[in-house]
Amino acid sequence: MIDFDVLEGEVKKGKFENSYIFCGLDEELIKEGIDLIVKKNIEDSLLDLNCIRLDGLTTTFDDIMNACETMPFMGDKKVVIVYRASFLKDKTDSAGTKLYNETLKYLKDLPPYTILIMYYLFNDKRDTPKKSNKVKALDKVSKVVHFDKLKKDRYYKKVEEVFKEKGKNIGKVEVRYFSEKVQNNFNIIIREADKIIAYTKDREITKNDIDKLIANSSEDDIFDLIDFISQKKVEKTLDLLYELLSKSDQHMLIISNIENNFKRLYEIKLFIQSGERVDGIASKFRLPSFIVEKLINQCNKFSLKQLQKIMEICLETENKLKTSGVDKNMEMELMIFNIFMTK
Template sequence: MIDLDGLESKMKKGLEGAYVFVGLDEMIISENIDKIVAKTVSGEFKDLNYIRIDGMKTSFDEIMNACETLPFFADKKVVVIYRANFIRDKSDAAGTKIYNQLVEYLKNAPSHCILVMYYLLNDKRENPTRNKKLTTLEKNATVVKVDKLKGERLYKKVGSIFEERGKNIGKVELRYFCDSVENNFNIIEREIDKLISYTEGRDITREDITKMLPHKSEDDVFDLVDFISQKKSEKSIDIMNELINKGENLMLILSLIQSQFTMLYKIKLGMEKGKTKDDLAKEIRRPAFICEKLMTQSRKFSYKQLYSCMKLCIETERKLKSTAFDKKTEMEIMIMSTLMV
């Protein structure tokens, strides 16, 4: 398994065979796939020699036919399978069948085709090195782990997005923005657009960034509640411990969890009344893309479950305010209790 620097070195020597990308940020993955496409196919016949396939809807026959077809007036062609979830460590029967057929096919894949696939990790805690499917694919493909951009590479990339949108941002403000926003370029772009709209006609200040960006702990609590919906107790408690290690107060953590359940309850009620994403976003005072994520999360709970979870939060708050209880233990008990409602 190589990283993006390893891929860059490999591209200088020449491209051939199959490539499998795995990571959290689809934008970074797509940009590097575009580099492979640009280096391999070009000119007026690019559209004929570049094929994209939806990995969530495809079949092995579709993949094989795309790869077997000879390139049109060129030496090579590129076939990209996006969101190839059949590569995940756990997939359904249909996905497992495609994966097994693909493993055999790659042993004698045509040299005129560069096959590129990728899938997105579920969360930052998922470790692709534990995916046995990737280990098997490495025998006949190059597996690329796409990590988040950091340091100067991150600052440079984010700065270029501001420039593309015609907005100047100072170096100090740029670094503060990068250090404050979630390191995901789909989110970064939305937050940049929001910040630009808010500061129209003037320079961006640190206070603007602080005011407009969501608290990072809110993202962790979203993940925590999502793991509760999946009945994953260990991961839920791991996130709580991470928040504590970051210095977050237990009462604040509890308050954020309670607010999350309350929002989900309100959103569920609103959806039942036929309210749109934009309507709900205004009511909860959150951007539309965050509201969309909350709408998806709310569907994982029933009204009874959400009510019970909110009640557990209130009971735990009462206990945390008493010195007679171990606060961390009570939080763990609450999380385990929410998994059982």
């Protein structure tokens, strides 16, 4: 198993495998990895003939095998790309399991003129290929590439390139500040860059602009936590809670942030019930409209009564931690379970 940096080094040396499994959260980065391999193996004039793309959600084993077995046209290599190949994930239906087993067996007998690239996207940032039994099996017959976070200097440079490609210059200090605040995912980075470019128009980008439009990463974690709660994902909620506690032993601050976020959902729900529109709510909370839309989606998962009760649970937990010598982690777990039990 390798990462993007190693893959790039191998491509530069002209070293290629017969098949690759790409995985990660960042689809833009994965596509860049695919482009590196394609450009080194297929001439631009022959792309339509020797680069085959198959939708991993609808493809069949026969589709994959037929694409791989067909000889390249006027070239030495052909590349077959199976994108969003969800059958590579551990949890799939019977059809996905069958397709995975057939493909796993076929990878041992690929024609030498074919490079097969299949990729799938993680469900969230806490997934890793090492947790997947299917990926472990694939790693024995194929080259698995994990598209994780880029190293700092390379990350900053690539973020700066995103702005330059859109015709917007950004200072070195500002690009680092932006890079540290935004989630390290180029699908998200591109959207956030578009938002800042549209907001600043013809003037220079400042730190103040970035602060106005991009939430802190800690706020993102709390948003994710509440999103998992709204979706009734107990295990993911607890995993994120433990991660937050491991980063910082600040139980009171975490509870306060959770309570404040649920309070905001309660207030937004009241505004919605009174007929307030998204733009009006965005103006009241000084938030971008797309963030408000996400918050509305969250608050729709709860009733006003539930939100009131959840805020009470947070307050009770906060008081316990202040006034007694209880096990803080245990009380935080209990708080999460009580929130899930709220009706």
